[in-house]
Each structure stands twice: as C-alpha cells, then as structure tokens.
Amino acid sequence: MKIxxxxxxxxVPAEDRYCQSMLIETQNGGYIIDAGAPVMDCLLRxxxxxxxxxxxxxxxxxxxxxxxxxxxxxxASWYYKEMDFDVYVPEQAAxxxxxxxxxxxxxxxxxDRVRLRLIEGCDVYQDEELKVTAFPTExxxxxxxxxxxxxxxxxxxxxxISGDLNGQKIxxxxxxxxxxxxxxxxxxxxxxxxxxxxxxxxxxxxxxxxVHVFPxxxxxxxxxxxxxxxxxxxxxNDGDCFEI
Ligand SMILES: [Zn+2]
Numbered sequence: 001m002k003i004x005x006x007x008x009x010x011x012v013p014a015e016d017r018y019c020q021s022m023l024i025e026t027q028n029g030g031y032i033i034d035a036g037a038p039v040m041d042c043l044l045r046x047x048x049x050x051x052x053x054x055x056x057x058x059x060x061x062x063x064x065x066x067x068x069x070x071x072x073x074x075x076a077s078w079y080y081k082e083m084d085f086d087v088y089v090p091e092q093a094a095x096x097x098x099x100x101x102x103x104x105x106x107x108x109x110x111x112d113r114v115r116l117r118l119i120e121g122c123d124v125y126q127d128e129e130l131k132v133t134a135f136p137t138e139x140x141x142x143x144x145x146x147x148x149x150x151x152x153x154x155x156x157x158x159x160x161i162s163g164d165l166n167g168q169k170i171x172x173x174x175x176x177x178x179x180x181x182x183x184x185x186x187x188x189x190x191x192x193x194x195x196x197x198x199x200x201x202x203x204x205x206x207x208x209x210x211v212h213v214f215p216x217x218x219x220x221x222x223x224x225x226x227x228x229x230x231x232x233x234x235x236x237n238d239g240d241c242f243e244i
Contacts (some may be wrong), residue, residue, distance in 0.1 A: 001026055001154045001244040003047065003183070005236040007037025010189040010214035011064045017238050019064040020212055021099055022161065022185070023048070026129040026154045032056040033150060033161055035069040035168045037238070040076075046239075050096065056087040057132060060140055060147035061094050070101065078108035078238035084116075088124055090146040130154040130216050135173045138166035139190070149173065151181070157244045160205075162186040164212070170199050180204030183244050185236075187212035193221035198230060207232040213219075 002045040007018030019036025030052040032039055043050060059065055067191055069087070071123070076083040088097060095116045102109035107244060125132040129223035131153045139176070149163040149172060158181040163173045169188035176184050177199075184205035189212050208231055210222055219235060226233040234242065 001152070001157050001159060002241060003159065003185075003244060004194055004241040005211065006032075006039060007034075008040040008211045008213075008236050008238055009036075010212045011062075014216075018042075019067060021068070021090075024050075024130075024152055024159070028052065029127065029129055029131065031052040031132075031152070032072075033193075034059055035072060036064045036067055038068045039072045040068070040080075041071075041191070050076075051082045051084075051086045053083060055085055055132075057124065057134075057150055058087070059087045059149065061089065061091055061145070062140075062164065063184070064231040065164075065229070066094075069098065070105075072104055073108045073109065073114050076114050077102070077111050077240040078106055081113070086117050086125075088117050088119050090119050090148060092118055096148075111118055119146070124150075137163055137171050138169060139164040141166060145223045157182045159183045159244050160185070161222060164170075165190055167191050170196060177203045180206065183207045183209060183242070185209045185211055188218055188222070189214040193218040197222070198231070203229075203231060205231050207234060209234045209236050211236060 004023040006021040009019050010015035013019055020034045021037035022033045024031040080154040122133050124134045134148040137147045150161045152159045160176050160181045164187050165171050170191050188210045
C-alpha cells in the first residue's frame with residue numbers, strides 16, 4: 001500500500017500546499033481520501049491511470065476537504081468516461097447538494113459510473129485488496145454533524161487517517177495508541193502541538209505523519225519533540241509518496 005499526499009495544508013491553501021487530499025494505492029486499486037486539492041489535476045500530473053480509481057472517502061463536509069470533489073465528479077462524468085467509482089460522504093445533505101449542483105453544471109450527471117453513497121455504520125468499504133473502516137470524531141459535534149477518521153487495511157498493513165478532530169479531546173481512536181498501526185496520519189490544527197505530543201507519548205504507531213498543521217510554527221514544536229517520541233515522524237509535503 002502506498003500513500004501520495006496531494007494536499008497537506010490546513011483550512012486554506014498555502015503558497016506550496018493545497019488543502020487536504022491523499023491518494024492511496026494498492027496493487028490494482030486507487031482510493032482518494034478527501035478532495036481539498038485539485039484531485040483530477042493532481043492525478044493527471046503524476047500520470048495516474050484514472051481507470052484504477054475505485055473509491056473516494058470524505059472525512060467530513062467542511063469546504064477544505066471537498067472543494068475539488070465537484071471538478072472530479074464533473075470531469076469523470078462527461079469526459080473521462082473510463083472512470084467508474086463510488087464516493088462515500090458522511091451526510092445525506094451532501095448527496096442532495098452535490099447532486100443538485102452537478103445537475104446544474106453538467107448534463108452528464110447523475111450517471112451510473114459515479115455513485116454517491118452515504119456512510120452508514122463503521123464498515124464502509126471492502127474489495128479484494130482493501131478494507132476501509134470509519135471511526136467517528138466529534139470535530140463537528142457542536143453542530144451535531146458527522147465527521148470520520150478512516151482505517152485502511154491492505155497487504156497486511158494498517159494506515160489510520162485521523163480526519164479532523166475535536167479540539168478539546170483530540171479524539172483519534174485509542175487503538176492507535178494501544179495496538180498501533182503502521183502509519184498514522186494526524187491533523188494538527190485544532191489543538192496545541194504540545195497537547196498532541198502528550199497524547200502521542202505512548203502511541204504504538206510505527207510512524208506518525210502530521211498534516212493539516214496550523215499555524216505552521218507547530219512544525220518546529222513537533223520537530224523538537226520528535227527526539228523523545230517512540231516512533232518515526234515524517235512531515236509530508238504535497239507530492240510526497242510513502243510506502244506504508
Ligand atoms: Zn474541518
């Protein structure tokens with residue numbers, strides 16, 4: 001399993017970073033987590049075989065995680081007709097809104113190659129190679145709306161992507177600390193970096209990758225603390241690719 005960071009910025013894009021989006025690749029499949037970066041443009045630039053894209057998973061319906069879902073779905077609908085994939089979103093309102101908007105801007109939507117699906121329960125997705133499990137966070141708890149982190153399991157490896165978290169609780173799943181995963185991608189915008197470091201002290205992940213870091217001075221705090229943390233740290237930039 002391989003992860004390519006298409007966008008690593010926090011709520012707004014930066015000079016050298018798009019907002020959040022990741023491409024996960026198994027041997028035969030491709031999967032997008034969040035669409036805050038111009039996903040289609042990014043896939044074309046890295047020469048990705050668009051036919052391989054099997055599914056898109058949205059962590060929550062904040063704009064910096066879905067800006068570019070619209071262009072991806074529109075282009076897949078009217079132009080890149082070899083594409084055929086499912087899009088998992090956390091709210092029915094998202095399905096209704098996207099369907100309405102795309103129906104206005106594209107005569108090719110809806111169609112049966114690009115399917116919007118509502119996340120219901122933890123077991124979101126499974127194919128021959130990859131299993132995806134959703135775990136709720138209280139990132140949008142104040143407005144009583146759902147938000148998720150995703151566990152991706154393939155080729156005997158585990159990748160956990162925190163999604164956006166609750167600023168008070170840093171409510172990523174306890175199994176990341178207790179049992180560990182191969183790679184843990186964690187946001188660092190909604191709480192002090194020191195608080196995240198405290199929570200990570202006993203973390204059994206083999207490697208931790210902070211993204212969505214705001215303000216950027218937090219990178220210095222994280223880098224300083226990494227010497228005393230019991231795992232490898234990586235700080236992905238847009239375009240970086242890692243084997244899980
Ligand atoms: Zn958010």
